[in-house]
Amino acid sequence: MTEPNDARLKQIDAHWRAANYLGAVQLYLRENPLLAEPLRAGHLKPRLLGHWGTQPGLNLVYAHLNRLIQDTGDPVLLIVGPGHGAPGILADLYLEGTLGEVYPELTFDLEGLKRLARWFSWPKGFPSHLFPGTPGMIHEGGELGYSLSHAFGAAFDNPDLLVACIVGDGEAETGPLAAAWHGTKFLNPATSGAVLPILHLNGYKLSGPTLMGRMSDRELEDLFAGYGWRMHLVSGDDPVRVHRTMWTELEAARDEIRDIQTAARGGRMPERPRWPMIVLRTPKGWTCPKTVDGHAVEGTFHAHQIPVTDPAGNPEHLKVLETWLRSYRPEELFEASGAVKAETVAVLPPPEKRIGRNPHGNGGLLMKPLAAPDYGGYAVEVPGPGRVEAEATRELAKWLRDVFRANDRARNFRFFCPDETTSNRMEALFEATGRAWIWPRVETDEYLDPDGRVMEILSEHTCQGWLEGYLLTGRHGLFACYEAFIPIIDSMLNQYAKWLKEARETSWRKPVPSLNYLLTSHVWRQDHNGYSHQVPSFIDNVANKKSSVARVYLPPDANCLLSVADHCLKSVDYVNLIVASKQRSPQWLDMEAAKEHCARGISRWDWASNDAAGVDVVMASAGDVPTKETVAAVQLLRELLPELRVRTVNVVDLFTMMSRRDHPHGLDDGAFNELFPERVPVIFAFHGYPRVIHELLHHRSDPQRFHVHGYREEGRTTTPMEMLVLNGMSRWDLAISALTRVTRFRSKSGSLIDRLENRIRDHEAYIAEHDEDLPGIRDWRWEQPAGEAPLDADHRPVEVR
Numbered sequence: 001m002t003e004p005n006d007a008r009l010k011q012i013d014a015h016w017r018a019a020n021y022l023g024a025v026q027l028y029l030r031e032n033p034l035l036a037e038p039l040r041a042g043h044l045k046p047r048l049l050g051h052w053g054t055q056p057g058l059n060l061v062y063a064h065l066n067r068l069i070q071d072t073g074d075p076v077l078l079i080v081g082p083g084h085g086a087p088g089i090l091a092d093l094y095l096e097g098t099l100g101e102v103y104p105e106l107t108f109d110l111e112g113l114k115r116l117a118r119w120f121s122w123p124k125g126f127p128s129h130l131f132p133g134t135p136g137m138i139h140e141g142g143e144l145g146y147s148l149s150h151a152f153g154a155a156f157d158n159p160d161l162l163v164a165c166i167v168g169d170g171e172a173e174t175g176p177l178a179a180a181w182h183g184t185k186f187l188n189p190a191t192s193g194a195v196l197p198i199l200h201l202n203g204y205k206l207s208g209p210t211l212m213g214r215m216s217d218r219e220l221e222d223l224f225a226g227y228g229w230r231m232h233l234v235s236g237d238d239p240v241r242v243h244r245t246m247w248t249e250l251e252a253a254r255d256e257i258r259d260i261q262t263a264a265r266g267g268r269m270p271e272r273p274r275w276p277m278i279v280l281r282t283p284k285g286w287t288c289p290k291t292v293d294g295h296a297v298e299g300t301f302h303a304h305q306i307p308v309t310d311p312a313g314n315p316e317h318l319k320v321l322e323t324w325l326r327s328y329r330p331e332e333l334f335e336a337s338g339a340v341k342a343e344t345v346a347v348l349p350p351p352e353k354r355i356g357r358n359p360h361g362n363g364g365l366l367m368k369p370l371a372a373p374d375y376g377g378y379a380v381e382v383p384g385p386g387r388v389e390a391e392a393t394r395e396l397a398k399w400l401r402d403v404f405r406a407n408d409r410a411r412n413f414r415f416f417c418p419d420e421t422t423s424n425r426m427e428a429l430f431e432a433t434g435r436a437w438i439w440p441r442v443e444t445d446e447y448l449d450p451d452g453r454v455m456e457i458l459s460e461h462t463c464q465g466w467l468e469g470y471l472l473t474g475r476h477g478l479f480a481c482y483e484a485f486i487p488i489i490d491s492m493l494n495q496y497a498k499w500l501k502e503a504r505e506t507s508w509r510k511p512v513p514s515l516n517y518l519l520t521s522h523v524w525r526q527d528h529n530g531y532s533h534q535v536p537s538f539i540d541n542v543a544n545k546k547s548s549v550a551r552v553y554l555p556p557d558a559n560c561l562l563s564v565a566d567h568c569l570k571s572v573d574y575v576n577l578i579v580a581s582k583q584r585s586p587q588w589l590d591m592e593a594a595k596e597h598c599a600r601g602i603s604r605w606d607w608a609s610n611d612a613a614g615v616d617v618v619m620a621s622a623g624d625v626p627t628k629e630t631v632a633a634v635q636l637l638r639e640l641l642p643e644l645r646v647r648t649v650n651v652v653d654l655f656t657m658m659s660r661r662d663h664p665h666g667l668d669d670g671a672f673n674e675l676f677p678e679r680v681p682v683i684f685a686f687h688g689y690p691r692v693i694h695e696l697l698h699h700r701s702d703p704q705r706f707h708v709h710g711y712r713e714e715g716r717t718t719t720p721m722e723m724l725v726l727n728g729m730s731r732w733d734l735a736i737s738a739l740t741r742v743t744r745f746r747s748k749s750g751s752l753i754d755r756l757e758n759r760i761r762d763h764e765a766y767i768a769e770h771d772e773d774l775p776g777i778r779d780w781r782w783e784q785p786a787g788e789a790p791l792d793a794d795h796r797p798v799e800v801r
């Protein structure tokens with residue numbers, strides 16, 4: 001334990017003042033960055049943007065972490081929850097030289113200082129928050145709530161890493177942050193790094209007090225003890241005393257972390273590890289003017305954004321601002337040339353240990369490709385289309401189990417799931433690994449393991465945050481979730497997709513593994529649940545994302561799911577959404593055909609088409625249940641009206657539907673119109689809301705040919721077929737839709753439609769009486785037309801055994 005001494009405390013204070021000064025300068029000045037001249041209105045930015053209130057706290061933490069790293073050599077990744085305090089962090093990164101490494105114009109002279117000041121919140125300059133262009137950072141902190149789960153995600157499987165995580169006290173009121181404190185119960189001190197939360201208790205959020213700010217020290221201590229933390233309090237408004245306490249408490253925290261890790265790594269796993277955390281109780285906006293126009297500012301929410309609001313128009317404000325800025329004594333911290341004085345940065349660690357240089361902050365640098373066995377070895381045998389059934393997720397889990405085994409040494413793959421791994425029929429994973437769990441266990445527990453790699457907590461936010469932190473530090477993962485509840489993290493996905501887009505535009509950021517979702521237990525098969533569990537809207541959200549980032553896959557069977565999952569897990573820098581059912585369902589393609597189908601993303605299924613002499617109607621589908629229904633409708637049409645020339649098309653990669661100019665996966669118009677000839681009706685059975693398909697078709701010619709059936713917010717706890725009937729997507733509805741749109745058989749179609757409507761009525765009557773679907777529905781199988789062998793993708797007959 002290093003004791004504080006006055007000389008080094010002075011160095012810390014100098015660093016802190018310099019960062020506070022430069023933070024304030026970024027809010028206000030475009031000229032005169034060192035106040036060499038008296039401040040004039042002409043030196044000010046025309047628009048005063050940004051946030052002051054959090055900066056002094058962020059800068060205090062930064063200066064003290066620098067001291068800690070200097071003394072210990074510990075690599076520290078910093079996560080800044082209040083990302084709106086960006087000017088402070090940019091100042092810290094500037095002072096340590098890492099900002100200048102990626103923006104060489106930010107030199108250590110007056111010009112460099114002026115640029116730093118000007119660029120902040122300036123068009124084409126730095127944005128108001130941290131962003132992918134900030135070195136050393138993996139967290140933006142624009143939308144509050146995710147800092148702590150990101151921190152845990154980064155710490156998993158990085159045993160040497162210390163992740164310091166600043167949490168705003170307003171941020172701490174969010175649901176995602178509240179759940180994330182429980183990360184202690186999943187973090188194995190033997191094999192993972194440490195998270196040191198620093199709760200920034202400045203007492204206020206944007207315009208009101210914070211709940212935790214008004215809790216007593218004792219109440220906070222009790223609260224955090226229950227979460228698994230030992231609280232270290234650093235409190236006050238006298239910088240000299242606060243620096244000293246911060247030093248000693250940070251040292252104590254670091255020692256406690258080492259004690260836990262040493263014990264666990266020596267084979268003595270603590271039963272309920274109590275990890276240290278710091279509560280930093282200092283005034284909001286600390287060191288800014290105490291009052292402006294007679295109103296209290298320092299220590300209140302009025303310090304949140306711009307403490308002195310009208311320096312350009314009000315001479316009194318200009319004076320207050322100048323006095324405030326000069327209170328940091330910039331002349332002591334910088335040379336007149338603008339160079340930073342040696343004493344100001346004496347607390348910096350050696351260059352390779354600086355926070356902005358931490359390679360975990362640019363995780364692609366550390367990424368190792370995922371090892372994965374050839375998924376072809378996990379193929380479901382498919383002797384002919386629809387001849388066998390399988391549960392797609394159960395098959396996938398066998399391959400994933402072996403992905404875990406293949407990466408056992410690298411320790412760079414985790415599976416995240418809100419308590420549904422068994423419900424999703426993926427128990428095979430537990431043959432390779434357990435559920436992470438550090439807390440006490442009882443005999444009846446199943447698969448709990450301190451070193452488990454299946455991360456189950458009933459908090460979609462925490463799963464998502466952990467995974468993001470894990471990916472951004474260069475590791476791989478998959479998030480499996482009930483389809484209906486993944487929209488809980490819609491907003492997190494929005495933010496992550498923005499991060500990815502900007503990261504891709506940042507030349508020095510290396511690609512990171514893609515964010516992969518597997519949505520199973522989907523809308524069409526909620527036999528145990530019902531209406532609340534029927535929500536396919538996540539597709540809509542992903543479909544709105546930048547085409548450089550988003551991908552959506554709807555594999556129709558297990559072999560296609562294997563192929564898609566392999567592709568997604570090996571990709572980088574995307575958001576990949578896979579929707580696939582866990583239910584027993586018909587298998588259509590053998591592995592060779594599946595590979596080819598998935599590589600194309602969309603294909604005509606010859607074995608279910610009789611379009612050699614032309615096409616009257618295209619029966620298309622995307623999604624496993626819609627595909628089965630479509631194939632069944634094709635069979636019905638064949639029985640009812642053999643002369644009807646039907647083409648069957650299946651879509652795996654949803655964005656093939658888009659025009660090539662809107663999405664790189666879009667089919668070119670020629671190929672698209674070959675599959676879907678213009679003026680030929682397309683009956684499209686879609687997994688989600690029909691509007692999605694209509695929107696994707698925006699730039700296609702003749703979009704009126706598409707008649708989309710999908711989920712229309714009808715549902716119950718009912719039979720699988722009733723779900724389809726309620727939403728107009730049953731085989732009967734699809735066949736009716738086809739007969740209605742094909743004009744060539746007008747004379748016959750009326751009576752055929754009547755027959756189909758009668759079948760719907762029979763179905764209704766049967767389920768009302770028997771609580772299950774008609775036997776012919778339950779046992780339905782695709783029948784290859786008599787005398788017609790199914791054709792493979794190259795139009796060769798497939799031998800039917």
Ligand SMILES: Cc1ncc(C[n+]2csc(CCOP(=O)(O)OP(=O)(O)O)c2C)c(N)n1
Pocket residue numbers: 053054082084142143144145167168169170171172174200202204205206210284304
């Ligand atoms: C989820 C979310 N809700 C609301 C906001 C708007 N907002 C920005 S800063 C802020 C107050 C933050 O308070 P706190 O976390 O205490 O930060 P600090 O006091 O350190 O500025 C709010 C409400 C946001 N950014 N994110």
Ligand SMILES: [Mg+2]
Pocket residue numbers: 168169170200201202203204205210284
């Ligand atoms: Mg606050």
